[in-house]
Amino acid sequence: MMSCPINRVRITSVAAMLISVAMSAGWLHAAQTRRITAEQYRDKMAAGWIGQMAGVGWGAPTEFRYNGKIIPAEAMPKWKPAMINQFRQDDIYVEMTFLRTLQQHGWDATSRQAGIDFANSGYRLWHANLAGRENLRRGIAPPDSGHPKFNKHADDIDYQIEADFSGLIAPGMPQTVIELGEKFGRLMNYGDGLYGGQFVGGMIAEAFFEDDPAALVRAGLKCIPAESQYAEAVRDVLAWHEQYPDDWEAAWKEIDRKYQRNPDYRRFSCRKGAFNIDAKINGAYIVMGLLYGRRDPDKTIIIATRCGMDSDCNPSSAAGVLFTTLGRKNLPARFTSALDTKRVFSHTAYNFDSLLAVCDDLARQAVVRAGGRIERDEQGREVFVIPVVPPQPGKLEQSWVPGPTADSRFTDEEMKQITVPKPKARK
Numbered sequence: 001m002m003s004c005p006i007n008r009v010r011i012t013s014v015a016a017m018l019i020s021v022a023m024s025a026g027w028l029h030a031a032q033t034r035r036i037t038a039e040q041y042r043d044k045m046a047a048g049w050i051g052q053m054a055g056v057g058w059g060a061p062t063e064f065r066y067n068g069k070i071i072p073a074e075a076m077p078k079w080k081p082a083m084i085n086q087f088r089q090d091d092i093y094v095e096m097t098f099l100r101t102l103q104q105h106g107w108d109a110t111s112r113q114a115g116i117d118f119a120n121s122g123y124r125l126w127h128a129n130l131a132g133r134e135n136l137r138r139g140i141a142p143p144d145s146g147h148p149k150f151n152k153h154a155d156d157i158d159y160q161i162e163a164d165f166s167g168l169i170a171p172g173m174p175q176t177v178i179e180l181g182e183k184f185g186r187l188m189n190y191g192d193g194l195y196g197g198q199f200v201g202g203m204i205a206e207a208f209f210e211d212d213p214a215a216l217v218r219a220g221l222k223c224i225p226a227e228s229q230y231a232e233a234v235r236d237v238l239a240w241h242e243q244y245p246d247d248w249e250a251a252w253k254e255i256d257r258k259y260q261r262n263p264d265y266r267r268f269s270c271r272k273g274a275f276n277i278d279a280k281i282n283g284a285y286i287v288m289g290l291l292y293g294r295r296d297p298d299k300t301i302i303i304a305t306r307c308g309m310d311s312d313c314n315p316s317s318a319a320g321v322l323f324t325t326l327g328r329k330n331l332p333a334r335f336t337s338a339l340d341t342k343r344v345f346s347h348t349a350y351n352f353d354s355l356l357a358v359c360d361d362l363a364r365q366a367v368v369r370a371g372g373r374i375e376r377d378e379q380g381r382e383v384f385v386i387p388v389v390p391p392q393p394g395k396l397e398q399s400w401v402p403g404p405t406a407d408s409r410f411t412d413e414e415m416k417q418i419t420v421p422k423p424k425a426r427k
Contacts, residue, residue, distance in 0.1 A: 033372065034172050034209055038382035041171055041363060043327040044208050046356050048168045050084065051323025054297070054335050055316035056091045057083035059305040066308035067274035068260055070252060076302055081338035088346045090123060091316050095162040096348040096355070097121050098184045099169075103358050107365055111142040111183045112414065118187050119418045123347040127277060128153035132188025134423045139415055141408040143186040146194070148268065148402040155193040155268040155399045157279045159185040161313040163197030164320045167204025169362040171384065173370050174223050174391035177201035182394065189279075191268075191397040195224040196279035199234065200286065200317050202391065207324035213290040214238065216321060225396040233259055233280045237287040248292040248303055255284045255307075267400035282310045289318035297322060297332060 061077050086092055101109050101117045119136035128146070131153050135145040148154045163181065170176035181198040189197070202223035203216045210216055217238060224231050236258065240251040259265045259281040260274075269278040276282075289304025300322050304315035323331060341352040350358065363384075364374060372386045397403060410418070 032388040034386050034388060036171060036208055036384050036386070037377070038360075038364075038374070038384060040327070041208065041384055042356065042360055043329055044324050045168050045171075045359055045363070047326055047328040047331055048164060048204060048207070048320050048324035049352070049355065049359075050328065050331060050335060050339065051297075051319035051321070052092060052164055052316045053084050053086040053089075053339075054323070055301050055304070055314075055319035056089050056312045057086045058301050059312035059315040060086075060089070062305060062308075062311045063313075064275065064310065066311065067276065068256065069274075069308055070249060071306040071308055071311065073306070076306060079298070079334060081334050084335060084338055085340050085343065087340075087343050089312075090125065090129075091161050091313050093123065093345045093348050094121075094125075094129065095165040096345060096350055098162070098180075099165055099355075099358055099362070100349065101184075102169075102362055107362075107369055109183070111186060112410070114184055115142045115145060115187055115410075116414060116417050120420055121347065122420070128156040128158035128188040128193060132158075136187065136410075137418060137420060137422050139410045141410045141414070143190075144405050144408045146186045146189045147405050148190055148399045149405055151188065151190070153188075153193075153277075154190040154402075155279055156189070156277045157193070157196065157282050157310055157313060159189040159194060160196030160200055160279045160283060161310075161317065163201040164204055164317065165359075166197070166201035167207070168324070169359050170201070170205050170366050171208035171363060172205060172386040173366060173389070174202045174205050174219070175389050176366055176370060177205050178223055178391055178393060190402065191399040192228060192230040193279050193399070194397070195228050195230040196283045198223045198393070199230065199283060200321070203290075203321045204324055207321050211295065211325040213293070213295065213322075214241075216325075217287055217290060223391045223393055225393050227396045228398075229265060230280050230283060233265075233284045234287055237284050237291065241288075241291045248288060251288060251292075252307055255281065255288070259284060267398075276309055282314050285309065285311075285314040286317045286321075289315060290321060293318070293322065295322065295325070297326070297335065 058079055101114050105113050115136045131151045132145045135150050140150055166177045166180040178198050185194040185197045199220040203220035206216055206219035221234055240254045244250040285307035288307055289300045292303050293300025301315040301319050304318040305311045344351045367384050375383055377383050
C-alpha cells in the first residue's frame with residue numbers, strides 16, 4: 001500500500017524538524033559529555049590556585065601605582081619562588097568564604113546564608129566588597145546588598161577577583177558558574193561588576209578542556225549578556241589583538257582611549273581621573289595577558305601586570321586561567337618549589353592541601369548535580385563524565401540605569417546570626 005511509505009516520510013520529516021528545533025534550542029546538548037579523570041581534574045584545579053597565588057604575588061608591589069599608564073619593563077619585579085606564598089591576600093582568601101558556605105551548608109545554600117557568612121567575615125575589605133558587607137551587616141540582604149541603589153561600587157572589580165573558585169569547582173560546567181555568580185556575586189556587585197566574575201569563572205571552567213587563549217576568552221563571553229559593556233570590552237580586545245598581533249602596547253592604547261578616557265564607559269566607576277577599579281578595564285587587561293602571553297606563564301603575568309591599574313588582581317586572574325590549562329605537574333618549578341602547603345590562609349579554615357580537598361569534594365557534587373556521573377575506566381581510574389550544557393546568561397543589567405530593588409531584608413532571626421557589630425550610620 002502506498003499510504004505507509006508516505007506516512008513514514010511525513011513522520012520522518014516531523015521528527016527531523018523537532019530534532020532540528022531541539023538542537024537549535026540547546027536541548028540535546030545534555031546528551032553530549034566531556035570526560036576528565038579525577039586525577040587530571042585535581043592536577044588542573046591545584047594549578048589554578050597556584051596561578052592565582054603566582055599572579056598576585058608577582059604583581060603586588062605594583063598595585064595601583066601605575067594608573068592610566070603602562071608599567072615600564074624595568075619596574076616589573078623579579079620573580080622569586082617565595083612569592084608564591086600568598087596567604088594574606090584578599091585576592092585569594094575572600095573567595096574561600098564562599099567555599100566554606102558551600103562546604104558547610106551544601107550546594108543548596110541560599111544567597112541569604114551566603115550573605116550571613118560574608119557579613120561575619122573578619123578581614124579588611126575595600127570598594128564593592130566593603131560596601132556590600134556593610135549593607136549585609138545593616139540588614140540589607142542580597143541581592144540588594146550589591147544593588148547600585150545601596151552600593152556605589154557595584155561595577156567595581158570585586159567579584160571578578162573572587163570568582164576563580166566558581167570555575168575551579170565546576171569543570172566544564174559554565175551554567176554552574178553563572179549560578180554561583182548569582183548566589184555570591186550579588187552580595188557585592190551588579191551588572192558589569194557581576195559579569196566580570198562570571199566571565200572569569202567561565203574561562204576557568206573551560207580551561208579543564210581547552211588551552212587556546214582565544215577560545216577560552218570566547219567561552220567566558222558566553223557566560224555574560226552579549227549586550228553588556230563588559231562583553232563589548234572583551235570583544236574589543238579580541239579584535240585589537242587581531243589588529244595588533246605582535247604589539248600589545250598598541251592594543252593597550254586602544255583600551256585606554258575607550259575604557260579609561262571615554263566617560264560613556266565609566267558611568268559607574270567609583271572614582272574619576274586616572275584611578276580606575278571598574279571591572280571592564282581591568283577585565284580587558286586580564287584578556288590582554290592571556291592573548292599576548294601566548295600560553296607562556298611569565299609573559300602572561302608580566303603583560304597583565306604591566307597594563308597597570310589593579311596590577312596584582314589582573315595577573316592573578318589571568319594566571320589562574322592559564323595555569324589551569326597547564327596542570328600542576330607541568331608548571332615550571334619556580335612556581336611550585338617554595339609552596340608552603342601547610343600554612344593556613346588568613347581568616348580561613350584551609351591550608352593548601354585542605355583547600356584542594358574541599359574543592360575536589362564540591363566538584364564531585366557539582367558533576368552529579370549537573371546530571372553527570374563519576375565512573376571508572378578500564379584502568380580503574382575515576383572519571384568525571386560531564387554533560388555539555390550551553391550557558392544561559394542572565395538578563396542585561398546596567399548599574400547606571402538599574403532595575404528595581406528586591407526590597408530584600410534579613411529577618412530578626414537572620415540578624416541574630418550576624419555576630420559582628422553593625423556599621424555606624426552613614427552621615
